Amino acid sequence: VWKLFDCERIPQYGYGRLANVFTNMEFERLCNAAGPTNGQIVLRDGRTVPKSVAIVHCVGSRDVNFNEHCSAVCCMASLKVAHLVKEKTDADVYSFYIDMRANQKQYEEFYQRLLAEGVHFVRGKVAEVTDAVRQPAEEGKLIVQVEDTLLGKQRRIPVDMVILMGALEPQADARDLGLTCGISCSMAGWYTERHPKLDPVATSTDGVFVIGACQGPKDIPVSVAQGAAAAARVAGMIARGSVMIEPMTASIDED
Numbered sequence: 001v002w003k004l005f006d007c008e009r010i011p012q013y014g015y016g017r018l019a020n021v022f023t024n025m026e027f028e029r030l031c032n033a034a035g036p037t038n039g040q041i042v043l044r045d046g047r048t049v050p051k052s053v054a055i056v057h058c059v060g061s062r063d064v065n066f067n068e069h070c071s072a073v074c075c076m077a078s079l080k081v082a083h084l085v086k087e088k089t090d091a092d093v094y095s096f097y098i099d100m101r102a103n104q105k106q107y108e109e110f111y112q113r114l115l116a117e118g119v120h121f122v123r124g125k126v127a128e129v130t131d132a133v134r135q136p137a138e139e140g141k142l143i144v145q146v147e148d149t150l151l152g153k154q155r156r157i158p159v160d161m162v163i164l165m166g167a168l169e170p171q172a173d174a175r176d177l178g179l180t181c182g183i184s185c186s187m188a189g190w191y192t193e194r195h196p197k198l199d200p201v202a203t204s205t206d207g208v209f210v211i212g213a214c215q216g217p218k219d220i221p222v223s224v225a226q227g228a229a230a231a232a233r234v235a236g237m238i239a240r241g242s243v244m245i246e247p248m249t250a251s252i253d254e255d
Contacts, residue, residue, distance in 0.1 A: 002168045002169060002171065003172070004024075004025055004167075004169070005061075005167035005169055006060075006166075009060065010059060012130075014131075014162070015164055018162075019044040020043050020044055020160060020161050020162065021129060021162045022163050023164050023166050024074075024077060039088075041088050049089055050085075050091050051089075051090070051092070052093075052141075052160050053089075053091045053092070053093050053160065053161045054094045054095075054144045054157065054159040055078050055093065055095045055096065055162075055165065056126045056129075056144070056163070057074055057075065057078055057165050058071075058125070059166050060167035062098060066167065067167050069188060071217045072217035073217060073218070074165040075102060076104075078097070079095075079110055079111060079114050082095055082117075082119045083117065086119065091160070092159075093118075093120065094120045096122050096124060096144065097121065098123070098125055100121070104219075122146060124147045125147070126144055126146045128144075128145040129142055129162050130143050131143070142159050142162050143157065143159075144156070144157045144162065168213060168217040169189075170214070174190070178191060181205065182203070182205035183204070183210065184203070184204060190214070190215055193210060201230045206246075207243075209230040211229075212227065
């Protein structure tokens with residue numbers, strides 16, 4: 001119901017050009033016990049364990065050039081990624097963020113846990129990921145160029161691996177399916193509900209409901225709650241045996 005932002009659209013981050021720049025979905029596959037490395041976190045050569053890892057937030061999100069919306073799940077997903085790296089390796093982890101949006105139950109506690117684990121949080125939007133060496137210590141590394149807004153200065157941080165937290169985007173054919181089902185879309189391409197507070201899972205077409213990330217970026221708990229709400233609405237309609245429909249029918253004038 002959603003698709004990952006194509007990180008090659010931001011060429012200065014090096015995805016597709018620099019070998020050890022990964023997307024968050026590629027990293028998830030790397031960590032999977034059934035994945036190509038049996039769950040080991042290694043570089044593209046399949047052998048080398050990274051000694052330093054950079055996580056870049058908001059790649060394609062909160063950006064007027066690509067997607068103005070916040071992708072909602074990326075902050076907590078990046079914290080999970082950082083925790084997995086610390087758990088499986090001895091690498092130093094740098095997390096580059098604009099704002100840390102940990103606003104659900106026990107999210108802030110998880111953020112504090114990552115601080116205690118020694119993750120380095122750098123507030124600032126990454127300008128570039130490059131392999132252009134300026135100092136001997138940068139040889140063979142990826143260099144993350146960023147303005148640290150807390151320190152008020154530019155920083156160059158050499159790492160072995162970069163993980164890009166790509167934006168959540170609506171599917172390209174969402175508008176076409178919406179026209180077929182009688183569902184309206186927002187300008188960004190997300191399906192719109194009848195009312196965001198009073199009727200958050202129904203649409204303007206009776207009997208058609210929207211749940212999860214087709215409606216906008218959402219995490220799993222919210223999607224499950226919406227699914228349960230929509231199922232309850234459908235069960236209620238079925239239990240009534242019959243429903244009232246609009247007293248209008250369509251006819252075609254072939255001429």
